[in-house]
Amino acid sequence: MKLIKPSQISGEIMTLIEEADKKLIIVSPYCKFSDWKKFLNTIKFLKRKKTTVEFYVRKGESKTSDEVEKIGFNPISVPNLHTKLYINENYAIVSSMNLLTYSDMNSLDIAYRTETENEYNELIEYYERYLRIFKGSEQESKIENNIYSKEKHNKNITNGNWIEYLSDLISDELDTNCRIKINESNIEIQCGNIYEAFISN
Numbered sequence: 604m605k606l607i608k609p610s611q612i613s614g615e616i617m618t619l620i621e622e623a624d625k626k627l628i629i630v631s632p633y634c635k636f637s638d639w640k641k642f643l644n645t646i647k648f649l650k651r652k653k654t655t656v657e658f659y660v661r662k663g664e665s666k667t668s669d670e671v672e673k674i675g676f677n678p679i680s681v682p683n684l685h686t687k688l689y690i691n692e693n694y695a696i697v698s699s700m701n702l703l704t705y706s707d708m709n710s711l712d713i714a715y716r717t718e719t720e721n722e723y724n725e726l727i728e729y730y731e732r733y734l735r736i737f738k739g740s741e742q743e744s745k746i747e748n749n750i751y752s753k754e755k756h757n758k759n760i761t762n763g764n765w766i767e768y769l770s771d772l773i774s775d776e777l778d779t780n781c782r783i784k785i786n787e788s789n790i791e792i793q794c795g796n797i798y799e800a801f802i803s804n
Contacts, residue, residue, distance in 0.1 A: 604697075604715040604722055612700050612714045613707040616689050617645045623654050623691035628730060630688035631702040632661035634670045639704040646674050659684065659734055672780035675794070681737050688726065688734075694718075695726045 607615050620627060627649065636642045649656070660667045662680035671678040689696045698714035700706050717723040766783050773781045773794060781794040790802040 605718050607696070607698075607714040607716055609711055609713070612698060612712050613641075615714065615716060616696055616698070616700070616702075617641060619689050619691055619694065619696055620645050620649055622693065623649060623656075624652060625692050626655045626657075628657045628659070628688070628690040628734075629702070630659040630684070630686050630730075630734060632667070632684045632687070633664060633701040633703060634660065634667045635703045635705065637670060637673065639702075639707065642702065642704075642707075643674065650675065657738060659737070661685075675780075679734075679738050681734060686734075688730065690726060690730065693723075695723055697726060 620629075656676055658671050658676045658678055659681050660671060660678045661684040662682045668678040668680070687698045687700055689698070695717045696714055698712060700710065700712040700714060703710075706712060717726065766785065770781050770783045773792065781792060784791040784793075792802075
């Protein structure tokens with residue numbers, strides 16, 4: 604493992620994200636990056652490549668989940684999560700740093716980057732044993748709790764919940780948080796920071 608100097612940690616994490624071509628795993632219990640332009644620009648670059656992203660957060664941290672949803676990803680909740688880990692298909696960084704604007708500017712953190720295949724594989728093994736198991740359960744829970752399943756489709760339309768129904772349907776299809784706003788002249792559909800559509804009269 605190679606020690607990363609405190610002043611270089613966020614930059615190294617950004618580089619790891621940018622260099623993820625096929626898959627990216629982000630493990631950060633707490634997140635606050637809505638005003639962190641460097642990170643948001645890095646995410647925009649990542650989305651252009653259509654890289655598969657798994658984003659793990661601490662269960663019960665609603666503000667963190669909201670932050671992740673705003674940038675277009677589905678947060679995967681892990682109980683008691685305290686690990687900070689960033690992995691692409693070539694190397695990984697384990698750190699004390701959460702993805703917080705405050706941490707980038709103020710915190711004294713420590714981080715190590717893998718240098719060998721064995722070091723990388725050890726972190727992959729940790730991810731598969733302790734984190735990946737929550738990805739499946741999160742998806743199954745999402746399906747089970749989806750009140751807009753096929754069985755309830757007609758009922759919700761009949762009851763006049765079509766706006767909420769459509770919002771959930773689009774959110775599930777795009778795997779991002781979508782909102783629908785209606786006024787006198789148009790319907791506005793916003794999905795994360797990626798998609799935006801208008802239907803005008």
